[in-house]
Amino acid sequence: xxxxxxxxxxxxxxxxxxxxxxxxxxxxxxxxxxxxxxxxxxxxxxxxxxxxxxxxxxxxxxxxxxxxxxxxxxxxxxxxxxxxxxxxxxxxxxxxxxxxxxxxxxxxxxxxxxxxxxxxxxxxxxxxxxxxxxxxxxxxxxxxxxxxxxxxxxxxxxxxxxxxxxxxxxxxxxxxxxxxxxxxxxxxxxxxxxxxxxxxxxxxxxxxxxxxxxxxxxxxxxxxxxxxxxxxxxxxxxxxxxxxxxxxxxxxxxxxxxxxxxxxxxxxxxxxxxxxxxxx
Ligand code: HPA
Numbered sequence: 001x002x003x004x005x006x007x008x009x010x011x012x013x014x015x016x017x018x019x020x021x022x023x024x025x026x027x028x029x030x031x032x033x034x035x036x037x038x039x040x041x042x043x044x045x046x047x048x049x050x051x052x053x054x055x056x057x058x059x060x061x062x063x064x065x066x067x068x069x070x071x072x073x074x075x076x077x078x079x080x081x082x083x084x085x086x087x088x089x090x091x092x093x094x095x096x097x098x099x100x101x102x103x104x105x106x107x108x109x110x111x112x113x114x115x116x117x118x119x120x121x122x123x124x125x126x127x128x129x130x131x132x133x134x135x136x137x138x139x140x141x142x143x144x145x146x147x148x149x150x151x152x153x154x155x156x157x158x159x160x161x162x163x164x165x166x167x168x169x170x171x172x173x174x175x176x177x178x179x180x181x182x183x184x185x186x187x188x189x190x191x192x193x194x195x196x197x198x199x200x201x202x203x204x205x206x207x208x209x210x211x212x213x214x215x216x217x218x219x220x221x222x223x224x225x226x227x228x229x230x231x232x233x234x235x236x237x238x239x240x241x242x243x244x245x246x247x248x249x250x251x252x253x254x255x256x257x258x259x260x261x262x263x264x265x266x267x268x269x270x271x272x273x274x275x276x277x278x279x280x
Contacts, residue, residue, distance in 0.1 A: 009097045010152055012058040016101060017108045019057035024049055026073040028082035030275060031106035031231075033222065035087075035118035037238060037260025041268050042085045045074030053086070059105075060088040060098045071102075076272065079279035082106050089217055091196040096146035100225040104155065107229045113170070113278065114226040116235035117271065119260045120216035121198070121243035121251070123208050124188055129242060130263045131186050132270065134174050135166055135235035138220040139191040139212055146221045147228055156228040165223050170234035177274045183266055188213025190237060192220035201245025215243055236270065238263050 026049060034041055042048075053059045053069035062069045069086035084102055088094050103114065122131065151158040178185035191207050193199060195217030199207070207215055214237050223233045240259040241247055 009149060013101060013104055013108075013152070016056055016058040016105055020051070020105060020109070023051050023055060024073060026082065027080065027110035028073065028106065029080045029111060030113045030115060030278060031082050031084070031103070031111035032115045032271070032275070033084045033087055033117060035218070035238065035260070036240070036257055037119065037264045038117050038267055038271070039085055040264060041271060042072040042083045044268070044272060045072055045076060045081060045083065048072055048074040058101065060094050060101060062086045062088050063092045077276045077279045079275055081275060082109065082111060087218060087222075089196075090143065090194055090221070091217060096144050096221060097149065100146040100222055103222050103225045104229065107155075107226070107231055111231070113232045114223070114234070115271065115275070116219050116222055116233065117267070118216050118219045118235070118237050119240045119256055120190060120214040120237035121204075121241050122214055122239040122246070123191075123204055123243050124186070124213035125242075125246060127186055127213070127239050127242070129239060129247075130259055131239040132178075132183065132263070132267060133186040133188050133214050133237045133239055134171060135190045135219070135223075135237060136171065136187050137189045138165060138223060139189060139210060140220040140224060143192050143194050143221060146225050156230060160228045162224065162227060165227050165233055166235060167232040170232060173277055174234060174236065174270070174274055177277055178270055181269055181273055183270050185236075185270070186213075186239075190220060190235070191215050193217055198251040199244050204243040204245050207243075214239060236267070238267055
């Protein structure tokens with residue numbers, strides 16, 4: 001790795017931060033990443049400030065239809081939240097360090113907790129279409145680590161521990177919130193693939209043997225980056241479809257989006273009340 005590369009990743013991050021600080025002085029406590037179907041959640045914040053990704057230097061902009069791109073800063077109860085409405089994916093052609101740049105930015109702004117959400121395919125046959133799954137652990141071995149390259153010493157250590165990525169206290173909080181609101185919350189391990197293709201049935205059988213309960217194309221790399229910086233992380237997947245071979249029909253993005261929309265009211269309720277509880 002050349003010194004130029006060191007400079008690019010680090011320089012871009014701090015230039016992006018300076019550019020963002022030219023727009024807002026908001027200091028969030030919690031960073032929330034909205035997956036498919038959850039975009040409407042950003043409307044629920046109070047005292048909103050919307051910052052378009054386009055307006056931030058070096059910020060990657062989503063190329064996927066229906067993934068609008070902006071940060072929304074505001075409050076939920078007495079909690080100061082920054083919401084990422086739209087994320088970018090490695091499959092769009094962005095390098096991993098670009099994919100995780102927004103996560104690093106939100107930490108630099110002040111957020112010490114990261115709440116990740118996504119749409120995922122269900123591998124665990126005890127799940128059904130439309131289920132919600134709290135992520136208890138993940139497998140990222142099939143995608144390139146976003147931490148490859150010179151270590152950003154200002155952010156974290158070279159060899160970060162990943163033995164407890166999803167914080168136990170936050171898992172308990174999610175479980176309690178779900179129970180209080182009669183939301184059936186499954187639990188399991190999320191495996192990240194590169195996408196953009198969905199998996200083959202043979203791949204899904206392999207993932208099942210490896211201990212994965214759900215599969216998707218995002219999230220785990222964001223969680224890893226957040227842990228590198230010492231953030232506390234939690235995550236919930238919306239199981240929009242059963243994975244290839246388990247579901248007997250072919251997978252398509254329209255169906256994923258449709259089911260994500262259908263479950264969004266329950267998903268929003270869970271996220272909203274969990275954040276309220278975090279402020280107590
Ligand atoms: N596989 C990968 N990503 C996904 C899926 C899936 O089945 N469903 C939603 N996102």
